Amino acid sequence: MHNDLYLNEAPKDGPAVFIVAGIHGNEPAGVLAATQLAEEITPGKGKLLILPRANVPAIEAERRYLPGEMDLNRVFPVEIPENPTEELAQEIYSLIQEHSLDVIIDLHESREFYSLDPNRVGQTIIFNEHPVARAIVQRLLEEINQMLPEREQFTCLFPTTEGSLTRAAAQEGLLTFIFETTKKLPLQNRIFQHKTLVILTLGYLGMLDKKCPKVKKFSG
Numbered sequence: 001m002h003n004d005l006y007l008n009e010a011p012k013d014g015p016a017v018f019i020v021a022g023i024h025g026n027e028p029a030g031v032l033a034a035t036q037l038a039e040e041i042t043p044g045k046g047k048l049l050i051l052p053r054a055n056v057p058a059i060e061a062e063r064r065y066l067p068g069e070m071d072l073n074r075v076f077p078v079e080i081p082e083n084p085t086e087e088l089a090q091e092i093y094s095l096i097q098e099h100s101l102d103v104i105i106d107l108h109e110s111r112e113f114y115s116l117d118p119n120r121v122g123q124t125i126i127f128n129e130h131p132v133a134r135a136i137v138q139r140l141l142e143e144i145n146q147m148l149p150e151r152e153q154f155t156c157l158f159p160t161t162e163g164s165l166t167r168a169a170a171q172e173g174l175l176t177f178i179f180e181t182t183k184k185l186p187l188q189n190r191i192f193q194h195k196t197l198v199i200l201t202l203g204y205l206g207m208l209d210k211k212c213p214k215v216k217k218f219s220g
């Protein structure tokens with residue numbers, strides 16, 4: 001891949017988790033959070049695969065996707081790629097088999113709070129049916145919402161959109177989540193929220209040992 005892929009494997013067996021951001025190029029918080037997590041997290045168990053900048057040309061253009069291309073998160077799974085968007089999607093999707101992935105966490109951002117506009121998904125955790133998904137989401141909501149003021153609180157939705165990476169992967173049995181922050185909030189808050197949700201999830205999956213990193217609360 002021309003974009004950076006970070007692989008961090010623990011000597012002990014555990015889940016193989018893929019953290020991806022930048023599938024949409026105009027959602028910087030996830031990109032920055034995933035980049036920082038790639039530097040900061042060493043799993044105690046299992047395997048962590050992080051792709052912070054999934055769609056580099058779109059990120060550089062600060063657009064959801066490039067003009068003339070397709071929305072990358074609407075083309076999964078690809079059978080025979082017929083354009084650059086589908087080629088990139090296939091490249092990303094091939095990581096599932098290549099690394100025997102069990103879990104996908106996809107970081108996104110929305111223009112508006114879901115609580116203010118139900119057509120937007122800001123401050124939500126979106127998941128797909130799986131025996132353990134709902135339990136994890138419940139714990140995530142309880143823990144993250146304790147740290148956040150009323151208007152920044154998360155709620156949950158399901159399933160993820162047809163054509164998305166997470167929806168396609170869920171149909172193959174993977175445990176899949178999308179964390180959506182809102183661009184209405186300051187960037188530092190959004191990065192903090194993404195990182196906290198990822199670290200909590202890795203903790204629930206038993207991948208972090210006791211010296212697991214704590215995310216510093218951003219003040220201001």
Ligand SMILES: [Zn+2]
Nearest residue numbers: 024027108109
């Ligand atoms: Zn997005």
